[in-house]
Amino acid sequence: MLRICIAGWNSTEADAAYSLLRDRPDVQVPPIRSTGAEVVEALRATPTDAVLFPTDWIDVARSIKKIVLPALDTPPSLVLVTHSPRLAIRARALSCGFDGAIDLSTDLEQLVMSLNRIANASIRLENDEDLQGLGIIPGLLARDLVFSDDDDASLADLIATGVSDDAIARALGWNVQVLRNRIAELLAANGMTYRTQLAVAHASSARIPDFARPLAE
Amino acid sequence: MTSRRYRLLPETSRTSDLVECDEFTVVTGDGEIYTSFTIVRITHEATDARGAWTHLAEVTRITDGAVGKARLRIVARVIEESTVTMQFESE
Numbered sequence: 001m002l003r004i005c006i007a008g009w010n011s012t013e014a015d016a017a018y019s020l021l022r023d024r025p026d027v028q029v030p031p032i033r034s035t036g037a038e039v040v041e042a043l044r045a046t047p048t049d050a051v052l053f054p055t056d057w058i059d060v061a062r063s064i065k066k067i068v069l070p071a072l073d074t075p076p077s078l079v080l081v082t083h084s085p086r087l088a089i090r091a092r093a094l095s096c097g098f099d100g101a102i103d104l105s106t107d108l109e110q111l112v113m114s115l116n117r118i119a120n121a122s123i124r125l126e127n128d129e130d131l132q133g134l135g136i137i138p139g140l141l142a143r144d145l146v147f148s149d150d151d152d153a154s155l156a157d158l159i160a161t162g163v164s165d166d167a168i169a170r171a172l173g174w175n176v177q178v179l180r181n182r183i184a185e186l187l188a189a190n191g192m193t194y195r196t197q198l199a200v201a202h203a204s205s206a207r208i209p210d211f212a213r214p215l216a217e
Numbered sequence: 218m219t220s221r222r223y224r225l226l227p228e229t230s231r232t233s234d235l236v237e238c239d240e241f242t243v244v245t246g247d248g249e250i251y252t253s254f255t256i257v258r259i260t261h262e263a264t265d266a267r268g269a270w271t272h273l274a275e276v277t278r279i280t281d282g283a284v285g286k287a288r289l290r291i292v293a294r295v296i297e298e299s300t301v302t303m304q305f306e307s308e
Contacts, residue, residue: 165244165248175237175295176295176297177237177238177241177242177295177296177297178238180241180242180243180244180251181238181240181241181242181253183242183251184242184251184252184253185253187251188280193249193250194246194249194250195248195249195250195251196249
């Protein structure tokens with residue numbers, strides 16, 4: 001029995017996924033969760049194999065991946081469900097930590113088989129042939145950056161505002177050689193190849209307080 | 218004709234006499250890729266060199282130890298610009 005949770009208030013993609021799966025004897029699917037907090041509550045209360053998110057919930061999923069899933073004993077797979085699995089959407093999903101993507105126009109048997117394979121990790125979004133070679137770091141936008149000190153944090157703050165190396169060097173009172181060495185170290189410490197990866201990862205690292213706080217007993 | 222552009226520095230010259238830090242980072246790929254190097258030895262001083270380079274140095278890439286030659290623009294003991302040509306990649 002595949003235990004899934006579907007998120008997505010007022011989403012045609014979530015509605016479509018629920019309609020397809022609710023009568024399947026081999027899938028356990030409760031009603032659609034309409035808020036991020038409801039998803040979190042469900043995940044904490046019930047063992048779940050996969051959580052299905054529609055396209056416009058990608059950022060909610062990213063926050064849950066970053067803040068909630070690490071605290072679960074058996075974290076579920078995150079699955080994007082979409083009518084339009086364009087490459088750009090799959091790329092964004094991969095960088096947000098999704099494990100798989102499902103095309104809702106797929107034959108139902110195939111869809112359920114794909115869900116099972118994503119849930120048991122036998123297929124992964126990062127192995128999607130179209131995404132190979134793009135240099136995407138899986139989960140880049142669903143993790144905290146590693147800083148060695150406050151200077152690293154200040155450096156990342158400034159890079160995330162989109163300003164140049166020369167401007168940052170002036171702002172921090174460093175010479176450009178020191179600045180570039182620090183950026184190189186920061187990239188290496190975080191497993192990144194490109195300056196833009198650092199900028200977008202830090203710029204999108206805001207926490208959602210309601211997810212970080214334990215739910216009231 | 219111009220005067221000689223490069224002067225071989227004595228092997229006893231110390232990197233620390235010429236730059237504050239013997240590590241520097243080259244930025245390539247439209248400002249995206251940062252690659253760090255350690256200066257093994259600054260071998261030549263340049264005058265009126267094309268591109269305003271002031272020194273040549275033997276360098277190693279920090280991540281893998283590959284060996285290369287760097288052109289450096291050193292101003293007030295700070296490397297303001299640099300380009301590196303790799304000579305021996307790590308194996």
